[in-house]
């Protein structure tokens with residue numbers, strides 16, 4: 001998906017309308033998408049400027065949900081405009097690998113400075129509640145100063161409501177249904193994928209996983225499937241500088257494009273999207289060619305700020321940034 005081409009097309013359509021000089025007709029605006037998914041970061045542990053750490057914003061109804069909070073999630077949310085950073089209702093963690101959570105203290109603390117007045121809801125696998133209580137201890141100085149001494153920000157805004165979920169757990173938040181399911185991230189247990197359903201539309205996030213039957217079962221009939229991917233040939237290039245055995249073990253914890261294609265072919269989503277792309281330098285050609293050996297349906301290679309609107313139609317565009 002080439003965002004520049006889409007922009008050019010929109011400009012062309014606008015120009016045609018101007019030349020035609022037609023009087024403006026009262027048209028019913030298209031209904032807003034039931035779910036909007038924005039890839040805030042499509043990378044991995046590598047501190048890349050083009051692919052930030054894994055984090056995805058889901059807007060459904062009145063709710064804003066973040067799936068993982070990797071490096072840079074705070075900057076990306078803030079760049080989307082007023083109230084986005086402080087307005088996160090729920091954070092879902094797929095697993096506690098640092099690349100998925102290292103941005104969470106930033107989001108939690110800075111979101112409070114920028115206006116959050118209610119506790120941050122955090123849900124994830126076993127260990128989530130303990131991690132959040134340790135973060136409260138780690139940042140006790142800042143919390144105390146800003147809450148009780150200096151700015152006197154609302155006390156509720158820095159509270160955390162953190163719960164460890166069991167695999168298969170499902171709950172609703174103002175009509176937005178969230179289901180957690182265990183995936184297969186090798187020895188990294190527990191690791192979850194999530195399904196979000198709202199107003200008859202749905203999206204599934206694989207989290208980090210090898211090919212997983214549980215993911216296929218939970219993703220049946222889904223509109224959009226966002227899946228992680230690793231390109232072994234590109235990842236192995238690092239063996240010149242890193243231990244090849246360790247690289248092979250990393251590859252074994254993830255899903256190759258060929259295997260992801262088999263999953264897409266079975267699930268048949270209306271759109272399959274790659275995010276959490278390993279390694280970061282893997283290019284579109286490294287991903288699409290091998291996927292096409294096993295899957296011929298709709299596919300998009302994710303990039304930071306790719307926004308997917310899920311409604312009657314599914315549209316993909318680069319989300320505009322309003323604050324630099």
Ligand SMILES: [Zn+2]
Pocket residue numbers: 044045054097099100208276
């Ligand atoms: Zn990861």
Ligand SMILES: [Zn+2]
Pocket residue numbers: 095097185188208
């Ligand atoms: Zn991981």
